[in-house]
Amino acid sequence: MKVLIVDDEEMIREVLREYVEFEGGEADEAQDGMEAVKKCRENDYDVILMDIMMPKLDGFSAVKEIRKFKETPVIMLSARGEEYDKLFAFEIGTDDYVTKPFSPKEVMARIHAVIRRGKNPPAGSDVYEFEGLRIDMKGRNVYVNGEKADLTPKEYELLFYFVQNAGVALTRERLLNKVWGYDFYGDDRTVDTHVKMLRGNLKEYRKFIVTLRGLGYKFEV
Numbered sequence: 001m002k003v004l005i006v007d008d009e010e011m012i013r014e015v016l017r018e019y020v021e022f023e024g025g026e027a028d029e030a031q032d033g034m035e036a037v038k039k040c041r042e043n044d045y046d047v048i049l050m051d052i053m054m055p056k057l058d059g060f061s062a063v064k065e066i067r068k069f070k071e072t073p074v075i076m077l078s079a080r081g082e083e084y085d086k087l088f089a090f091e092i093g094t095d096d097y098v099t100k101p102f103s104p105k106e107v108m109a110r111i112h113a114v115i116r117r118g119k120n121p122p123a124g125s126d127v128y129e130f131e132g133l134r135i136d137m138k139g140r141n142v143y144v145n146g147e148k149a150d151l152t153p154k155e156y157e158l159l160f161y162f163v164q165n166a167g168v169a170l171t172r173e174r175l176l177n178k179v180w181g182y183d184f185y186g187d188d189r190t191v192d193t194h195v196k197m198l199r200g201n202l203k204e205y206r207k208f209i210v211t212l213r214g215l216g217y218k219f220e221v
Contacts (some may be wrong), residue, residue, distance in 0.1 A: 001025035003111060006036040006059065007051040007077065016049060019074040019104045020111075025075070033057025036063045045072050046115050049107065050094075052085070060092060067093050071153070073114040077102070087193055093152050096180070096189070113181035127131070129221045133205040135163055144203050155198045162209060162219035171216040178216055191216070 005016045008031050017027040028043065030036040036050065048066070052059035063074050075202045079100040084131045086097050096110050105166070128135040134143040140156055142149040151159070157179050162170070172191045180190065195217060199206035210218045 001111070001115060002028070002046050004028045004030060004036065004039060004043075004045045004048045004072075006028045006033070006049060006054070006062070008032060008054045009051075012051075012077075015104055016107065018110050023108060033059060033065075036062050040066050040070055040072065044070075046072045047111050048072055049052030049111075050074050050076050052089075054075060054078060060088065063089075063094060064092050075107070075110055075114060082188070083193070086189075087197070090152060090154065090193060090197060095154060116181050129207065130208060133202065133208070135159065137163075142201075144201070144205060149201045151198070151201055154194055155201065156200055158194055159202075162217070166219045166221065169212055169218050171217060173216075175216065180215075 001020070003016075003020050003025055005013050005020075005027055006029075007013050007016075010031075013029045014029070017160050020027040028045070030038060030039050032054045036048070037057070040048070050059045050063060054062075057065075058152065059076060059078070063076075066072065066074070071093075073095040075096040076094045077096060077098050077100060078085065078089075089097050098107055099111065122187065126137055127168070128137070132145040136142070137160060142151055142156070144184050158175070160174070172188045175191050176188075193207060199209055202208070208219055208221050210220045212218055
């Protein structure tokens with residue numbers, strides 16, 4: 001496990017480094033977004049812990065730049081917990097979002113969850129068609145009325161899980177466990193935020209993702 005810790009606060013970097021190394025991992029550090037981009041060009045990491053508010057280049061901009069040449073999973077660390085910030089983070093391809101102050105143990109749990117997901121991609125090799133919605137599991141492509149939808153990696157995983165469990169009532173807790181890979185560290189709003197984004201990309205076929213009040217969601221055609 002090789003982790004890049006990006007934060008302009010030295011104390012936070014030191015604490016996270018200690019936890020990563022305690023669990024047998026290797027930690028590298030960057031104190032701003034520009035240094036993080038440079039390190040990602042020169043090295044491969046299993047996961048990146050990225051702060052948002054940093055000098056020279058903020059975390060959002062750094063993630064967008066890194067995404068141009070690598071798909072390394074990113075967990076955003078931020079004191080900003082507003083829904084807008086979380087939405088934007090997920091839209092640019094961030095895999096998870098942790099609000100400061102946080103528990104280092106929680107961060108480690110999320111790191112392990114992200115790495116496990118990378119080793120166990122969604123199963124399935126069929127092509128599914130629901131009216132004008134075409135889902136290619138093997139090719140990881142989704143088409144809406146013939147046009148390829150631009151989904152984030154997490155939106156793909158969420159949609160694939162919905163399709164693989166069509167007609168089944170899925171609680172938010174189950175979605176967190178199966179799609180995000182952890183039981184107790186997720187937030188129900190994480191699921192709701194991604195469902196909202198996914199529905200927006202599916203356009204009129206958002207109707208297939210049915211909200212079950214007080215429970216979760218169901219993919220129903």
